[in-house]
Amino acid sequence: MPAHSRAIPVRSADDVWHRHESQIKDLYQNQRKTLEEVKHLMEEKGFPKKPLSTWESKLRETLRLRKRANAKDWPLIYQHILPRLKHPKKKALKKKTRICLNNSEILWDKAWKEIRRSRALEMDFQSNKVPPASDMRFLSIPEPAPAWNYNTDPIARNISFTNNTASSSASSVKCVDTLQSYHSTHTCTDAEFSGSTSLANTGLHDVFFVLPLTRMCHNYSMARILPVDATSVADSEAHPAT
Numbered sequence: 001m002p003a004h005s006r007a008i009p010v011r012s013a014d015d016v017w018h019r020h021e022s023q024i025k026d027l028y029q030n031q032r033k034t035l036e037e038v039k040h041l042m043e044e045k046g047f048p049k050k051p052l053s054t055w056e057s058k059l060r061e062t063l064r065l066r067k068r069a070n071a072k073d074w075p076l077i078y079q080h081i082l083p084r085l086k087h088p089k090k091k092a093l094k095k096k097t098r099i100c101l102n103n104s105e106i107l108w109d110k111a112w113k114e115i116r117r118s119r120a121l122e123m124d125f126q127s128n129k130v131p132p133a134s135d136m137r138f139l140s141i142p143e144p145a146p147a148w149n150y151n152t153d154p155i156a157r158n159i160s161f162t163n164n165t166a167s168s169s170a171s172s173v174k175c176v177d178t179l180q181s182y183h184s185t186h187t188c189t190d191a192e193f194s195g196s197t198s199l200a201n202t203g204l205h206d207v208f209f210v211l212p213l214t215r216m217c218h219n220y221s222m223a224r225i226l227p228v229d230a231t232s233v234a235d236s237e238a239h240p241a242t
Contacts, residue, residue, distance in 0.1 A: 096108075211233065
């Protein structure tokens with residue numbers, strides 16, 4: 001193959017990071033410089049200017065560098081986490097919190113163990129201003145919404161039957177939704193009621209059916225219906241409370 005036709009090797013974009021790995025590692029891990037400081041110092045020496053987000057990803061993914069918290073970091077971490085504790089010097093948190101150091105998460109159990117080991121609990125931080133920590137993040141973890149339990153929190157509580165029986169032979173079922181968010185009355189047809197009774201028990205006082213919620217288009221919720229005596233329902237409708 002002629003020399004002029006040979007492909008010229010393309011230098012990898014990561015080569016610049018690997019060539020300066022020892023310098024970056026010394027500044028970042030040994031001298032405990034922040035990432036912003038490392039970036040600034042390296043650029044002063046002629047390193048190509050890159051966004052901070054690129055530095056974060058390259059150190060994490062290309063150079064595999066992690067700055068682990070040392071004994072001096074834990075008192076600072078404790079200062080930042082202190083407002084999130086239910087009680088000072090106690091492990092319980094007001095809200096679940098993620099602790100991230102240089103984009104690496106530290107589990108709370110491990111963090112608390114290291115905080116205690118560093119004797120940070122013996123220090124008085126109440127009157128001191130918390131110093132900034134650009135390489136630390138403390139994120140609240142939102143609590144998941146409680147699952148709706150149809151056994152204890154039924155959507156509908158009032159139901160009347162045209163023939164006083166909860167069976168598929170009933171010609172219609174009226175269900176009044178008592179949730180504050182939804183005020184609607186739905187009358188099931190024979191087909192709806194017949195189809196719904198196959199979902200669960202069809203005993204006289206334990207009937208399931210699918211209740212369309214008028215303000216939730218195309219959504220259906222499974223409701224456990226707690227029927228009351230049909231006569232009392234009729235009386236209450238005929239003589240509403242004043």
